[in-house]
Amino acid sequence: MESKKNTKKRTLSIRKIAMAGVLVAVAVAGSLISFPVAGSKCAPVQHMVNICAAVFLGPAWGVGVAFCASIIRNLTGLGSLMAFPGSMVGALCCGLMYRFSKKIIPTCIAEALGTGILGGLAAYPLAKYVMLIQPEGMFIYIVPFLISTVAGSIVAAIVMLILKKNGALTVFKENLE
Numbered sequence: 316m317e318s319k320k321n322t323k324k325r326t327l328s329i330r331k332i333a334m335a336g337v338l339v340a341v342a343v344a345g346s347l348i349s350f351p352v353a354g355s356k357c358a359p360v361q362h363m364v365n366i367c368a369a370v371f372l373g374p375a376w377g378v379g380v381a382f383c384a385s386i387i388r389n390l391t392g393l394g395s396l397m398a399f400p401g402s403m404v405g406a407l408c409c410g411l412m413y414r415f416s417k418k419i420i421p422t423c424i425a426e427a428l429g430t431g432i433l434g435g436l437a438a439y440p441l442a443k444y445v446m447l448i449q450p451e452g453m454f455i456y457i458v459p460f461l462i463s464t465v466a467g468s469i470v471a472a473i474v475m476l477i478l479k480k481n482g483a484l485t486v487f488k489e490n491l492e
Contacts, residue, residue: 330491334371335380338364342384342402346393357459358394362467363474365406366426370419370475370484371491374410381406396446400437401460405430419475423468431461 345360361384368377381402388394408429413422435457442448442456450456478484 327491331372331376334491335368335376335383338368338371338380339383339387341367342380343387343391343393346384346388349393357463358388358398359463359467359470361398361402362405362426362430362464363471364467365402365430366409366423366468366471366475368406369410369413369422369426371487374407374414377406377410378403396441397438397456400441401430401434401456401464404434404437405464408433419472419479423472423475426471427461427464427468430464431457434464435460 342358342361342364345364346358348360349358351357361381364384365377365381368380372380382399385394385398385402388398389396405426406429409422409426412425416422436453438456438460439450439453442450475484478487
């Protein structure tokens with residue numbers, strides 16, 4: 316007979332998978348709100364999802380959500396290969412920031428800097444060697460990635476702070492831990 320501990324662990328895993336699935340769906344649906352810049356499709360909703368995943372699920376799950384959303388966005392034509400470095404690097408950075416600080420604003424800043432700067436730099440070799448685009452320099456993707464991620468990070472900060480203020484954030488997190 317299965318112990319209560321194993322049942323609880325399985326229930327938490329199912330809840331985390333369900334939350335991850337919802338976040339992937341939101342990111343993919345949110346990709347309908349995008350704008351093209353320098354060979355990439357900037358999707359601010361992805362960055363909001365990265366922050367939600369960081370807070371609710373942690374860095375590893377956040378990277379997984381970003382990866383799955385990027386695959387689906389590419390398969391459906393809603394994204395480009397640039398979705399991978401931008402979203403995944405940002406998800407890792409904000410996930411780690413939230414894990415160590417437990418603060419919303421630094422997490423949003425980490426998303427913006429991770430996606431905007433590090434993701435923007437990581438996009439250059441992808442564009443040049445995989446997509447065979449000839450970017451005008453290795454810093455070319457930083458500005459468009461920053462525009463997208465700052466917009467999404469601001470929305471996420473507002474949503475997360477409202478959830479925190481009314482106590483819903485604590486309830487969400489308790490049900491996933």
